[in-house]
Amino acid sequence: MKIIEQTISNYIFSNYSNDSIHFSQKGHEQVVYFQDEATGLQAIVGIHDTTLGPAVGGLRFFEYQDERDALKDVLRLSRGMTYKASIAGLNCGGGKAVIMKKKGMKLTEALLRKYGTFIERLGGHYITAPDYNTTMEHMVEIAKSTRHVIGLPVASGGSGDPSENTAYGVYMAMKATAKKTFGRDCLTGKKIGIAGVGKVGYFLAQLLCKEEAIVYVADICAKRLQAITEVCKVEVVAAERLCSRPLDIYAPCALGATLNSATIPMLNCAIVVGAANNQLADQDRDGKLLLKRGIIYTPDFLANAGGLINAVTELEPRSKDLVKKRTEQLYTICLDVLDKAAKTARPTQEIAQEMAIARIQSIKNAQLGQ
Ligand code: NAD
Numbered sequence: 444m445k446i447i448e449q450t451i452s453n454y455i456f457s458n459y460s461n462d463s464i465h466f467s468q469k470g471h472e473q474v475v476y477f478q479d480e481a482t483g484l485q486a487i488v489g490i491h492d493t494t495l496g497p498a499v500g501g502l503r504f505f506e507y508q509d510e511r512d513a514l515k516d517v518l519r520l521s522r523g524m525t526y527k528a529s530i531a532g533l534n535c536g537g538g539k540a541v542i543m544k545k546k547g548m549k550l551t552e553a554l555l556r557k558y559g560t561f562i563e564r565l566g567g568h569y570i571t572a573p574d575y576n577t578t579m580e581h582m583v584e585i586a587k588s589t590r591h592v593i594g595l596p597v598a599s600g601g602s603g604d605p606s607e608n609t610a611y612g613v614y615m616a617m618k619a620t621a622k623k624t625f626g627r628d629c630l631t632g633k634k635i636g637i638a639g640v641g642k643v644g645y646f647l648a649q650l651l652c653k654e655e656a657i658v659y660v661a662d663i664c665a666k667r668l669q670a671i672t673e674v675c676k677v678e679v680v681a682a683e684r685l686c687s688r689p690l691d692i693y694a695p696c697a698l699g700a701t702l703n704s705a706t707i708p709m710l711n712c713a714i715v716v717g718a719a720n721n722q723l724a725d726q727d728r729d730g731k732l733l734l735k736r737g738i739i740y741t742p743d744f745l746a747n748a749g750g751l752i753n754a755v756t757e758l759e760p761r762s763k764d765l766v767k768k769r770t771e772q773l774y775t776i777c778l779d780v781l782d783k784a785a786k787t788a789r790p791t792q793e794i795a796q797e798m799a800i801a802r803i804q805s806i807k808n809a810q811l812g813q
Contacts, residue, residue: 469522472498473568474514477561482554484542486561487513489521490569491537494803494810497567498538499593499755500524501574502558502581506544513541523721523744524751529799530776531748532769533755538569550577552584559588567591572754579604593757602757605750610646612749612770613718617651617692619777620714620741623785625691628774630656636680636690636712637661639697640671643718643747647696649675661685662697687711700724702740707732716741723792730790741777742792748773 473490487510490498500521507513517539525537542550542558562571562585572594573579579596586592586599595601617635622628635651636659637644644660645667651658652675661682662668668679686693686701690712695701699721707729715722715738722743723729733740749770756766780798784791 469518471518471521474517475561475565477558479554479557479561482551482557483545483548484554484557485510486540486542486558487517488540488562488565488569489517489538490565491521491539492525492803493536493568494806495529495533496535497570497591497758498524498536499528499570499572499751499758500537500539501572501594502540502542502577502585503574504542504544504550504576506546507541510543513543517541519721525803526796526799527744527748527751529802530745530780530795531752531773532776532802533748533751534759535570535751535755539574540569540571544576550581550584552587555581555584556588559585559592562591563589565591570758593754595757602753604642605753606642607646608753608766608770609643609718609747609750610650611767612752612773613643613647613694613696613716613746614650615749615771615774616741616746616777617694617714617716619774620716620739620781621692623778623781624713624739630654630692632657633691634659634689635692635694636685636688637694637696638682638685638701638717639695639719640667641697643750644694644696645671647694647718648677652676659685659688659690692716695719695722702729702733704728704732707736707738710736710738712738714739714741716746717743718747719743720747726792730792734788734790739781740791742780742795745773745777745780745795 471491475488477486520539521537528535570591570593582592582595583599597603618628631654634657637648638661640660640662648658648671658677659680660671660677661680663682686706687709692714693712694717696718699719702722703724752769753766780791780795784794
């Protein structure tokens with residue numbers, strides 16, 4: 444069996460010598476490539492920033508076009524985790540991992556144990572967690588070979604599925620954005636469209652129905668639609684029609700990059716706030732497009748921080764009440780971001796990123812001054 448572990452710079456530069464990926468530009472501390480021929484494992488871990496604590500972030504299992512594609516995803520997502528942790532006031536940094544999926548590949552126990560062995564070698568600088576196509580049960584397998592894993596089921600001593608708390612955080616962000624936009628944070632009677640009623644959208648719809656909002660839902664999965672219509676009064680809308688429907692609030696809770704130059708002109712709402720990661724297809728362009736259209740956008744990494752708030756209780760044990768309180772603080776943070784954005788007429792995600800970076804920089808400065 445041959446195990447290859449090398450820093451990504453050696454690996455990627457030997458394979459893509461003419462490529463335009465510049466590691467120094469986005470401030471990543473460490474990027475590592477792991478490969479194990481016996482199990483077929485090929486993984487990349489990105490550690491963006493550990494100023495606030497160990498880098499925490501999910502493990503994605505995805506069929507990328509090529510390694511460059513996977514690397515770009517890791518670099519982008521790990522940076523996003525730094526911003527999310529920082530703005531939510533958490534004591535952890537940003538990281539992310541991907542396992543490159545090949546046709547027919549399964550996340551076997553052997554492969555996950557090997558992945559755990561590699562994560563253990565990083566000495567706790569990166570802590571892995573569930574993400575796209577990886578579950579709490581996969582984390583149980585990974586935990587057999589590393590201590591540096593969170594997002595375990597409650598039965599295994601973990602914090603369980605974070606989706607309900609993610610939904611609660613989105614709800615808090617929605618109320619704050621409504622307060623800023625409509626003058627009141629009450630959502631009763633507001634027309635709210637949820638695109639994607641999976642794990643997060645399902646809980647979000649219930650919170651909104653409880654407050655007597657008028658809730659429209661869309662999903663490409665009939666089972667998901669059935670599940671939500673069984674527990675609350677919502678109107679089902681065709682997935683491709685929801686974003687252009689007249690709404691007060693549009694909540695993207697499915698995939699990333701759904702706010703782009705094709706969809707933004709179609710939006711017919713005052714506010715966009717949802718759970719999906721990386722909602723803006725192009726951070727600079729699409730944030731400005733929304734601003735130009737007068738649509739208030741609450742940055743995704745702020746609105747969906749409830750999941751991370753829940754998961755990190757495995758690192759810093761906290762009661763359920765404290766998790767709830769910390770999630771409710773997203774309301775005040777949102778108001779702060781929206782106020783600053785309004786005063787400067789700048790895109791909200793730029794302001795939120797600057798606030799996240801400022802917290803990290805102040806810690807760095809204090810450390811330098813010691
Ligand atoms: P999920 O997979 O359980 O749900 C996503 C839903 O979107 C599914 O029901 C799917 O059928 C639906 N969908 C897919 N394509 C669609 C389309 N074109 N139109 C309408 N619906 C579509 O995922 P989730 O855990 O609910 O997460 C939703 C989003 O929030 C993801 O982007 C995820 O990365 C992000 N997020 C989730 C959490 C969490 O705690 N689960 C935390 C932070 C961020």
